[in-house]
Amino acid sequence: GAVVSQHPSWVICKSGTSVKIECRSLDFQATTMFWYRQFPKQSLMLMATSNEGSKATYEQGVEKDKFLINHASLTLSTLTVTSAHPEDSSFYICSAFAPSGRFEQYFGPGTRLTVT
Amino acid sequence: GENVEQHPSTLSVQEGDSAVIKCTYSDSASNYFPWYKQELGKRPQLIIDIRSNVGEKKDQRIAVTLNKTAKHFSLHITETQPEDSAVYFCAASIQAAGNKLTFGGGTRVLVKP
Numbered sequence: 001g002a003v004v005s006q007h008p009s010w011v012i013c014k015s016g017t018s019v020k021i022e023c024r025s026l027d028f029q030a031t032t033m034f035w036y037r038q039f040p041k042q043s044l045m046l047m048a049t050s051n052e053g054s055k056a057t058y059e060q061g062v063e064k065d066k067f068l069i070n071h072a073s074l075t076l077s078t079l080t081v082t083s084a085h086p087e088d089s090s091f092y093i094c095s096a097f098a099p100s101g102r103f104e105q106y107f108g109p110g111t112r113l114t115v116t
Numbered sequence: 117g118e119n120v121e122q123h124p125s126t127l128s129v130q131e132g133d134s135a136v137i138k139c140t141y142s143d144s145a146s147n148y149f150p151w152y153k154q155e156l157g158k159r160p161q162l163i164i165d166i167r168s169n170v171g172e173k174k175d176q177r178i179a180v181t182l183n184k185t186a187k188h189f190s191l192h193i194t195e196t197q198p199e200d201s202a203v204y205f206c207a208a209s210i211q212a213a214g215n216k217l218t219f220g221g222g223t224r225v226l227v228k229p
Contacts, residue, residue: 028175034216043205043219044160060117093159097215103148103167105217108161 002028004096020037021079023094027104029074035111038091050077084115118143120208122220129196137223139206140188146208149189153202166205
């Protein structure tokens with residue numbers, strides 16, 4: 001089956017610093033990846049769609065200058081949370097979509113970000 | 117944009133009983149409806165999905181039904197077991213619109229032994 005990894009699995013950073021999260025498709029090429037944020041006891045909220053070789057598409061209300069997304073290759077997308085604040089503390093999950101005739105998205109294991 | 121509502125938010129059932137979770141969606145163009153199970157701190161796991169050209173799909177103890185006219189779909193879990201305890205999310209997407217998933221609010225299911 002298709003495998004998506006994320007790194008790191010958890011990170012603690014100080015307020016004002018930046019944090020980069022990596023999302024990799026390990027055994028398939030992903031032209032499109034998605035980034036979600038999930039607060040405790042809440043649902044997954046789509047932040048942005050990451051397309052290889054082009055700019056990411058952000059959902060309404062998501063600050064593109066704060067959440068920088070780079071999809072530099074068909075197997076790697078990165079999310080950088082810039083000038084992090086405590087309210088950015090959340091569970092960040094990526095997913096990858098492989099257009100192989102299937103509708104399914106493959107989720108990464110998530111990254112727990114805590115900003116102190 | 118698409119809006120997905122999910123009910124109930126919590127569900128407690130006795131082991132062996134059935135559990136039913138219902139979702140409604142707003143965009144009639146949605147054509148893919150997956151259901152995910154998420155355990156605490158883990159990634160969502162796809163448990164079953166249905167496409168708009170199918171009215172019902174079953175996989176062992178899990179079944180999903182879709183009513184396109186009413187724009188609602190349901191998850192049915194029969195013979196529940198304690199390991200079914202988790203949070204379940206429904207979602208909807210449009211294949212021709214980038215496959216973005218819109219999630220329901222989630223249902224916390226507790227199966228009491």
